[in-house]
Amino acid sequence: MIKRIDEMLKLWAQDLHSPLPENTGGPSGGNMIAMLMECKGELVRGTRGSRVLLDESVDIELIVKKHLPPRLALVVWEHYCNHESFLSQKLLHCACSSRTYYMRLHDAHEFIQGMLMGKAA
Template identity: 55%
Template sequence: MIRYIDEALQLWAAELHPPDGIEPLGGGGGGSMLATLMACRGELIRSTRGSRVLLDESAEIELIVNKLLPDKERQVVIERYTNHNSLERQCWEACGCSEAQFYRRLHKAHLLIEGHLINRKRAA
């Protein structure tokens, strides 16, 4: 795994996909960044966990995970970071693969996410 991407995905999940009963940090109304800025009166708020990942980067990760990752890699990312109630073994079983295959797919997902983030920063 890529440490920075792992941390970014953990923060993405905490900010936009918290456990049931906890309101997402980015959920200013409709889930858009504009709605979040309106709800915060124009102030961009960092994660309450002292995150190095801003909410706008979490929004980029959300887009990459949901729109740009292949299905198998998306599935392992969702299971690993947003399924708060499952044990590791249950995550592998939900993805229909062995532990080794699960972590190979997760590493591939990290590489793809890193590549998309780098390309987005270059384009900006």
């Protein structure tokens, strides 16, 4: 795994895809459109003290949902967004061994890094 991408993906999942505890009155519940509406489209830092800027979270969201090959996207969703399941359940859902799971996760990191660097270039 690529440490910087791993950190970004953890923060992305926390900012946009982790459920808020009940009765906290948190902003938008992680919905990107609602978050943009609340801040009137202005670039703001992540709502939960994130070190990933909102635009980076949006870029990662777009890459994972639209550009990442489906088998890699599934592993990313399972690894970073599914906190309810055990690793054995994640492996079963992804239909692969643990070796394949982590190889796909590494491939996803490389793909995301390439897409983010391509955007910066």
